[in-house]
Amino acid sequence: MKIQYFSDTDTLAIELTSKPVVSTDAISEDLILDYDKEGKVVAITIDNCSKNVDAVNLQALNLPLLSV
Incomplete structure (x- = not known):
């Protein structure tokens, strides 16, 4: 999982998996x-994240973090 914030556009992007995107809603x-x-x-x-x-x-609570 990857969480990124882009201050220039005030956008929060949360990537849950690296699987290819085939549709957007x-x-x-x-x-x-x-x-x-x-x-x-x-x-x-x-x-418009802000x-x-x-x-x-x-907060990140009880995330099942795996060692890589």
């Missing part, structure tokens, strides 16, 4: 979901 003006060939979500894009995300209270 704009859920709302600021929320975009990307899907793989099986219809599973592989990426989430949040535009208006939509409470990053001050960002």
